[in-house]
Amino acid sequence: MNPRLRLALALAALAGGLVNLALLLRTGHGRPEPLAFLLLVIVGVSWSFVGAGLVAWSRRPANRTGALMVAVGLAFSLNGLRLVGTPLGFALWFLVATLPAAVLAHLIAVFPDGRATTRLQRVFIAVNYATTVPLALVQLLLVEPARLGCGGCPDGLLGIGGRRPYGEAVLAVSGLIEVGLAVLLLWILVTRWRRASGPRRRSLAPVALVGMVLLVLYLIQEALLVVVSRPAPFDVGFDLAILTLLMLWPLGFLAGLARARLDRSAVGDLAVELGEPLPPGRLEQALARALHDPTLQLAYWLPDRHAFVDAAGRPVELPTAGGDRAVTVLRHDGDPVAALLHDAALEDDPALVRAVAATARMTIENERLQAEVRAQLEEVRASRARIVEFGDAERRRVERNLHDGAQQRLVNLSLALGIARSQVGTASEEEIALALDEAAAELRHTLAELRELARGIHPVILSEAGLGPALASLAERSPIPVTVTAAPPDRLPPRVEETAYYVACEALANAAKHAHATAVTINARQHDGRLLVEVGDDGVGGADPNGSGLRGLADRVAAVDGHLHTDSPAGQGTRITAELPCES
Amino acid sequence: MRVVIADDAALFREGLGRVLEAAGVHVTGQVGDAEQLLARVRADPPDAVVVDIRMPPTHTREGLDAARRIRAEHPQVGVLVLSQYVEPHHAMQLLEDGASGVGYLLKDRVANVGEMVDAVRRVAGGGSVIDPEVVAQLLGRRRARNPVQELSLREREVLALMAEGRSNQAICQRLFLSPKTVEGHVRSIFTRLDLAATPDDHRRVLAVLAFLRA
Numbered sequence: 032m033n034p035r036l037r038l039a040l041a042l043a044a045l046a047g048g049l050v051n052l053a054l055l056l057r058t059g060h061g062r063p064e065p066l067a068f069l070l071l072v073i074v075g076v077s078w079s080f081v082g083a084g085l086v087a088w089s090r091r092p093a094n095r096t097g098a099l100m101v102a103v104g105l106a107f108s109l110n111g112l113r114l115v116g117t118p119l120g121f122a123l124w125f126l127v128a129t130l131p132a133a134v135l136a137h138l139i140a141v142f143p144d145g146r147a148t149t150r151l152q153r154v155f156i157a158v159n160y161a162t163t164v165p166l167a168l169v170q171l172l173l174v175e176p177a178r179l180g181c182g183g184c185p186d187g188l189l190g191i192g193g194r195r196p197y198g199e200a201v202l203a204v205s206g207l208i209e210v211g212l213a214v215l216l217l218w219i220l221v222t223r224w225r226r227a228s229g230p231r232r233r234s235l236a237p238v239a240l241v242g243m244v245l246l247v248l249y250l251i252q253e254a255l256l257v258v259v260s261r262p263a264p265f266d267v268g269f270d271l272a273i274l275t276l277l278m279l280w281p282l283g284f285l286a287g288l289a290r291a292r293l294d295r296s297a298v299g300d301l302a303v304e305l306g307e308p309l310p311p312g313r314l315e316q317a318l319a320r321a322l323h324d325p326t327l328q329l330a331y332w333l334p335d336r337h338a339f340v341d342a343a344g345r346p347v348e349l350p351t352a353g354g355d356r357a358v359t360v361l362r363h364d365g366d367p368v369a370a371l372l373h374d375a376a377l378e379d380d381p382a383l384v385r386a387v388a389a390t391a392r393m394t395i396e397n398e399r400l401q402a403e404v405r406a407q408l409e410e411v412r413a414s415r416a417r418i419v420e421f422g423d424a425e426r427r428r429v430e431r432n433l434h435d436g437a438q439q440r441l442v443n444l445s446l447a448l449g450i451a452r453s454q455v456g457t458a459s460e461e462e463i464a465l466a467l468d469e470a471a472a473e474l475r476h477t478l479a480e481l482r483e484l485a486r487g488i489h490p491v492i493l494s495e496a497g498l499g500p501a502l503a504s505l506a507e508r509s510p511i512p513v514t515v516t517a518a519p520p521d522r523l524p525p526r527v528e529e530t531a532y533y534v535a536c537e538a539l540a541n542a543a544k545h546a547h548a549t550a551v552t553i554n555a556r557q558h559d560g561r562l563l564v565e566v567g568d569d570g571v572g573g574a575d576p577n578g579s580g581l582r583g584l585a586d587r588v589a590a591v592d593g594h595l596h597t598d599s600p601a602g603q604g605t606r607i608t609a610e611l612p613c614e615s
Numbered sequence: 616m617r618v619v620i621a622d623d624a625a626l627f628r629e630g631l632g633r634v635l636e637a638a639g640v641h642v643t644g645q646v647g648d649a650e651q652l653l654a655r656v657r658a659d660p661p662d663a664v665v666v667d668i669r670m671p672p673t674h675t676r677e678g679l680d681a682a683r684r685i686r687a688e689h690p691q692v693g694v695l696v697l698s699q700y701v702e703p704h705h706a707m708q709l710l711e712d713g714a715s716g717v718g719y720l721l722k723d724r725v726a727n728v729g730e731m732v733d734a735v736r737r738v739a740g741g742g743s744v745i746d747p748e749v750v751a752q753l754l755g756r757r758r759a760r761n762p763v764q765e766l767s768l769r770e771r772e773v774l775a776l777m778a779e780g781r782s783n784q785a786i787c788q789r790l791f792l793s794p795k796t797v798e799g800h801v802r803s804i805f806t807r808l809d810l811a812a813t814p815d816d817h818r819r820v821l822a823v824l825a826f827l828r829a
Contacts (some may be wrong), residue, residue, distance in 0.1 A: 478723050
């Protein structure tokens with residue numbers, strides 16, 4: 032906040048108050064005592080709001096709460112107009128008399144964000160301002176001055192005199208509008224309080240509770256006005272109570288700020304707590320305590336996986352902007368280290384969150400490393416289980432193929448031979464030859480099936496001739512056109528060759544089975560001590576990297592310390608890339 | 616005709632030996648691995664060897680390597696390599712050093728004695744033999760642009776027989792066509808596939824297979 036602006040606003044508030052006091056002294060003894068006393072309190076309210084508002088404005092320049100508080104204070108100093116003592120002065124005062132209450136209602140409605148976030152809030156603020164000066168103008172025109180509280184004012188204050196038949200109706204409608212607005216504001220406050228989380232209530236409390244009391248007092252006053260006729264001392268008593276609360280209300284806000292400063296002492300407590308070695312997982316609790324947010328979650332960044340995980344190594348989704356949850360990412364040299372997932376209310380005080388995070392940085396870094404190790408362990412366990420499962424499934428598949436295929440055919444063959452044998456001596460030579468031909472045909476099919484099965488278990492060409500010939504062979508058998516654009520000319524370590532081959536195999540199977548591709552390109556090249564295998568197709572895309580096929584492939588690739596990337600935007604083909612370390 | 620058989624499965628060796636002997640082929644030796652095969656060929660070169668591709672010690676491609684060495688050391692000895700699998704790659708490797716006197720057949724073919732004996736005779740006579748399965752696989756390959764699809768049915772039959780290593784004369788007999796007609800088909804195929812015409816049958820096999828593998 033600009034210091035000059037701050038000084039100007041402070042001086043304006045001071046001047047406004049002093050003018051009011053001067054007016055009070057000048058007309059003091061001619062006025063009824065209670066009113067004079069009320070005006071004294073109003074000067075107090077004005078200064079209190081402007082002072083507290085300027086403090087809030089400096090502390091949180093981005094939040095409009097401070098500016099609104101200053102506006103409330105300045106609006107209150109307009110009340111001095113009532114003391115000018117002329118009918119014109121009264122009319123001017125009457126026009127702006129509801130402005131302080133309107134700005135105050137605006138402030139209460141949007142605290143502590145400083146801006147309207149819901150539609151209800153926006154509607155309330157609009158109606159609230161629309162009914163201030165215009166409504167007062169209507170009242171001035173249509174209601175007799177005496178009924179408005181100006182006993183000495185002449186009739187025809189603004190040029191209109193005589194009977195005003197709608198006067199009482201206008202007053203009744205105006206009263207209803209004011210009461211309606213008060214009820215609406217109370218409703219806004221209560222619902223926000225009920226929905227607020229722990230840290231949000233902390234900042235809401237000093238304002239919302241006083242605001243609720245004020246509104247209830249106001250509504251009681253209005254209700255009494257309807258029931259009984261206007262007893263002046265009663266009225267003044269209520270006004271006094273409300274104004275006194277108003278004068279204290281900014282102090283409550285300052286107290287809230289002081290509480291925030293107390294929170295900074297929690298940072299110190301945290302530093303002490305972190306001095307001792309923490310049991311695993313306790314860091315999150317300590318941070319939650321320091322930030323007064325029991326829902327706080329700590330997530331660690333895993334560079335390998337490009338993902339955040341919790342202390343147990345499970346993946347954590349970051350909240351999206353604009354929700355109830357917010358995220359503060361801790362970085363080291365620009366790289367993410369960890370993330371604090373917290374209530375969005377804490378975003379009001381980013382400095383506090385940063386201070387807590389900075390204090391805990393070393394411990395967080397430590398826990399991150401531990402989380403990384405646990406995540407790797409978790410991943411290894413899961414992939415080990417998947418690999419075993421995959422192996423079992425594969426054995427079952429082979430058994431089923433043997434049982435339904437080759438074994439069945441051999442049974443048929445044995446039957447055909449049995450028939451041929453039984454025909455010896457009884458049937459003609461041609462008949463026996465026919466039976467033997469059938470047996471031979473059955474045998475040919477059996478051999479062909481066994482060949483396919485054996486190739487599926489392990490392609491001999493791969494171990495015999497290497498990756499290049501194996502990929503060429505794969506391309507020759509593929510049901511969709513495949514182009515091998517590059518293959519390493521030399522032999523590579525067997526595990527690398529096999530992994531690369533299965534990447535191509537699985538990607539090709541996916542392209543044919545799921546992607547409905549019409550062309551596939553395989554590119555395998557060595558670069559920088561790694562073998563890069565890229566398989567791209569022109570199919571429908573949308574392949575799921577967590578589907579069983581690709582998951583199994585990723586496990587296979589991870590087993591040789593490689594990485595598998597799947598790029599498969601819907602409708603734009605699939606590109607599967609494996610990066611395999613190979614020293615050769 | 617004198618033949619040496621190399622296969623580590625004694626039962627198969629002897630069975631094949633009996634089949635060949637019955638067809639009038641003189642089996643001069645049966646061995647169980649590549650080293651013994653080379654030793655036997657060096658000591659007494661036969662007209663042809665029939666060798667299994669997988670033999671001890673590694674059971675991968677010993678037979679193939681032995682066959683290539685025999686071709687290099689004894690150009691007059693034909694080699695017929697048998698394999699349980701159909702691998703165009705193997706066929707190409709054999710043909711690389713010259714297509715004459717080499718053959719690559721699926722092991723199943725022993726079931727057809729006539730075919731088997733014919734293949735041994737062809738390699739012994741300096742011809743080339745490529746298993747129809749290899750050719751079928753290459754011809755059946757899917758490609759984005761496939762000039763083979765533009766050939767007529769008859770031309771495709773002729774192309775397949777050329778790829779199997781058949782001479783024009785053999786193609787005539789197979790398809791019951793006159794030599795002139797076959798020559799016409801061959802010319803047409805070479806033009807349509809944009810291949811350089813070659814009068815040599817062996818180079819022709821190589822050219823056709825290389826084209827189909829590309």
